[in-house]
Amino acid sequence: MEGELLRPGDRFASPDEVAAALEAVGYIADRPLAVAVYLALKLERPLFLEGQPGVGKTAVAMALAQALDTRLIRLQCYEGLDLQSAVYEWDYARQLLEVRLLEAAGERDRDRIRRHIFSPEFLLRRPLLQALEASDGQAPVLLVDELDRADEEFEAFLLELLGDWQVTVPELGTIRAQVPPVVVVTSNRTREVHDALKRRCLYCWIDYPPFEKEYAIVLAKVPGAPERLARQVVAFAQAVRELDLYKAPGVAETLDWAAALLALDSGGLTPDLVDETLGTLLKYHDDLLRVKEELKRGLLERALARPEALA
Amino acid sequence: MPGDLLAHLVRFARALRQEGVPVTPDQVTALARALEVLPSLDQETFRLAARATLLCRQEDMETFERLFRQVFGQGQQRPATEAGAGAWSPRPRRPLAAQAPLVPRGPDEEEGSPLAGRTFSYSPEEVLRRRRFDECTPEELALLASLVRGLRWSLPPRRSRRLRPARRTGRPDLRRTLRRSLRYGGEQLLLAWREPSRRPRRLVVLADISGSMERYTRMLLLFLHALGRSGQAMEVFLFGSRLTRVTALMRRRDPDAALAEMGRTVPDWSGGTRIGQCLHSFNRYWGKRVLGRGAVVVIISDGWDQGEPELLAAEMERLQKRCHRLLWLNPLLGLPGYQPLTRGMQAALPYVDEFLPAGNLASLESLARHLRELPATRAPRRAGAPPPRP
Numbered sequence: 299m300e301g302e303l304l305r306p307g308d309r310f311a312s313p314d315e316v317a318a319a320l321e322a323v324g325y326i327a328d329r330p331l332a333v334a335v336y337l338a339l340k341l342e343r344p345l346f347l348e349g350q351p352g353v354g355k356t357a358v359a360m361a362l363a364q365a366l367d368t369r370l371i372r373l374q375c376y377e378g379l380d381l382q383s384a385v386y387e388w389d390y391a392r393q394l395l396e397v398r399l400l401e402a403a404g405e406r407d408r409d410r411i412r413r414h415i416f417s418p419e420f421l422l423r424r425p426l427l428q429a430l431e432a433s434d435g436q437a438p439v440l441l442v443d444e445l446d447r448a449d450e451e452f453e454a455f456l457l458e459l460l461g462d463w464q465v466t467v468p469e470l471g472t473i474r475a476q477v478p479p480v481v482v483v484t485s486n487r488t489r490e491v492h493d494a495l496k497r498r499c500l501y502c503w504i505d506y507p508p509f510e511k512e513y514a515i516v517l518a519k520v521p522g523a524p525e526r527l528a529r530q531v532v533a534f535a536q537a538v539r540e541l542d543l544y545k546a547p548g549v550a551e552t553l554d555w556a557a558a559l560l561a562l563d564s565g566g567l568t569p570d571l572v573d574e575t576l577g578t579l580l581k582y583h584d585d586l587l588r589v590k591e592e593l594k595r596g597l598l599e600r601a602l603a604r605p606e607a608l609a
Numbered sequence: 610m611p612g613d614l615l616a617h618l619v620r621f622a623r624a625l626r627q628e629g630v631p632v633t634p635d636q637v638t639a640l641a642r643a644l645e646v647l648p649s650l651d652q653e654t655f656r657l658a659a660r661a662t663l664l665c666r667q668e669d670m671e672t673f674e675r676l677f678r679q680v681f682g683q684g685q686q687r688p689a690t691e692a693g694a695g696a697w698s699p700r701p702r703r704p705l706a707a708q709a710p711l712v713p714r715g716p717d718e719e720e721g722s723p724l725a726g727r728t729f730s731y732s733p734e735e736v737l738r739r740r741r742f743d744e745c746t747p748e749e750l751a752l753l754a755s756l757v758r759g760l761r762w763s764l765p766p767r768r769s770r771r772l773r774p775a776r777r778t779g780r781p782d783l784r785r786t787l788r789r790s791l792r793y794g795g796e797q798l799l800l801a802w803r804e805p806s807r808r809p810r811r812l813v814v815l816a817d818i819s820g821s822m823e824r825y826t827r828m829l830l831l832f833l834h835a836l837g838r839s840g841q842a843m844e845v846f847l848f849g850s851r852l853t854r855v856t857a858l859m860r861r862r863d864p865d866a867a868l869a870e871m872g873r874t875v876p877d878w879s880g881g882t883r884i885g886q887c888l889h890s891f892n893r894y895w896g897k898r899v900l901g902r903g904a905v906v907v908i909i910s911d912g913w914d915q916g917e918p919e920l921l922a923a924e925m926e927r928l929q930k931r932c933h934r935l936l937w938l939n940p941l942l943g944l945p946g947y948q949p950l951t952r953g954m955q956a957a958l959p960y961v962d963e964f965l966p967a968g969n970l971a972s973l974e975s976l977a978r979h980l981r982e983l984p985a986t987r988a989p990r991r992a993g994a995p996p997p998r999p
Contacts, residue, residue, distance in 0.1 A: 380771065496665035501666075
């Protein structure tokens with residue numbers, strides 16, 4: 299195995315190749331993201347993605363795994379996430395049972411019992427350990443999703459792990475990654491993630507996409523959507539984002555909305571249709587009221603009159 | 610890599626640091642390596658590589674773009690806001706130092722004045738504790754400030770989701786159970802337990818610094834400073850006609866220097882008040898980032914609001930729903946005959962969990978007590994119904 303390990307960084311020769319590979323699996327990456335991803339792969343540093351919810355941060359990791367043709371290992375963060383859920387845990391129930399069985403079989407040597415039940419057979423591998431242990435010579439993509447939800451203790455641990463790509467299981471010894479996994483960390487900014495961690499990463503802020511990019515995303519992700527509908531949907535979503543809302547619709551919402559309209563078999567937007575389906579685009583009552591108010595003042599007409607909506 | 614390019618990078622990093630963007634040598638090294646692995650290096654790619662390696666905060670983007678243009682010349686195709694600084698950067702720009710009025714008027718004006726004519730008749734402490742801030746002499750205020758510094762502050766902790774070993778309650782801890790049982794050769798099964806650990810709760814303060822609050826502002830800011838220095842996890846925002854975050858300044862050791870710096874950087878001292886608008890900016894840009902995990906919010910204001918009461922009520926409702934407790938301190942409360950009848954106060958009150966005075970030291974002391982004894986549960990919330998109109 300050794301010596302023929304394929305480094306993910308060797309797969310692409312330029313940011314443009316990264317962008318092309320991502321596009322081939324349906325993710326439209328702009329230039330800043332392509333450069334950041336390329337550098338993350340080349341320098342073997344984690345990629346830290348920040349941005350509003352629904353702009354496709356998680357999708358980057360998924361697309362990257364697909365483009366690299368490798369496994370995606372996902373760790374969803376939450377407060378209180380501890381090493382037992384993130385790295386490894388012993389299968390205590392089975393261990394306890396095994397102890398009983400050994401005793402029933404007459405085993406009295408405590409050391410042997412201990413060695414037996416703390417063997418890899420009883421180890422439950424959680425995402426971070428899985429990411430280190432990938433043994434087929436293919437670095438997996440490790441997605442640490444919504445790190446802002448985890449607490450500082452976990453962040454500190456992650457910082458250490460991202461530094462030396464190894465963890466120590468006291469009973470088994472140190473486990474080191476043959477090839478460092480490709481790490482993508484995302485944050486919605488419900489809390490500021492510590493700078494020390496971000497500095498170790500390549501940072502990229504993902505914003506709401508401009509019209510042409512979002513249009514391309516809708517066409518790629520909602521198969522069967524007529525171009526005219528897609529243009530109108532995107533134009534309206536972009537117009538809504540310019541209002542002062544609590545939660546502007548993300549790309550995810552635009553896609554949902556386009557899919558909903560397609561399911562309703564509509565070829566174009568009408569005021570009634572928008573009014574009926576607005577719930578897929580906006581998720582706050584206040585925002586809904588606000589946009590309905592704007593609809594009465596001609597928001598839809600203005601959006602559809604934009605040059606890019608007509609093209 | 611050519612040596613002069615490296616020198617440029619170092620110079621660029623230094624310029625960033627001087628403008629308050631923290632850049633570590635490690636990050637500069639990463640950029641240098643990045644330039645080596647990039648196949649072709651046009652200006653645009655260089656800029657993006659520098660951005661990905663040197664930055665770690667969206668707010669620093671603008672500074673970065675400006676300095677990049679300065680250090681590496683033009684050839685800049687796209688404006689600085691390309692990554693959407695407009696969509697998400699509430700950080701207001703600093704006004705020129707010369708434009709900003711220096712706040713701490715009142716006591717400070719007297720500082721250089723000749724001693725003659727000043728009264729040195731300190732009130733005994735007990736009287737002083739009940740004397741209203743706006744009636745105090747500068748000497749009394751100075752004494753009050755030192756008393757405020759001596760106050761003990763603490764918020765009751767919240768239960769975290771992280772578990773810690775416990776004696777005999779909570780959830781079973783299989784890991785420790787197994788180990789304990791192995792110690793006895795697997796003979797006994799002694800259950801071990803875990804329970805939620807405790808975490809400090811964050812305090813978020815929104816203080817009114819408009820004209821009507823002027824006589825209280827200095828003392829209240831000193832009080833906030835003392836609170837921050839006591840180690841309490843805290844976020845502080847000042848508002849009048851706009852909202853400014855001053856959390857970092859509150860961490861300065863010297864309260865007078867901190868206040869002076871605020872006077873330089875906060876644009877709207879002693880001006881008008883648009884509470885609703887300011888709460889709106891808070892809810893929109895900061896709420897999600899600082900209110901997580903059960904923060905206690907304290908608004909300090911006399912409730913004189915020039916904005917629309919409807920907006921204020923709506924923003925108060927939103928704010929109350931997202932925090933653990935919402936306290937409103939009003940320095941006028943406790944004045945003989947004072948009734949909270951202003952339109953702003955009336956609009957806000959239905960959403961306030963506790964309405965407390967803040968006009969003298971005694972009331973700040975009782976606030977400290979109050980915070981210490983804050984219940985661990987949330988106050989009951991009204992479901993979305995509009996507040997009763999007065």
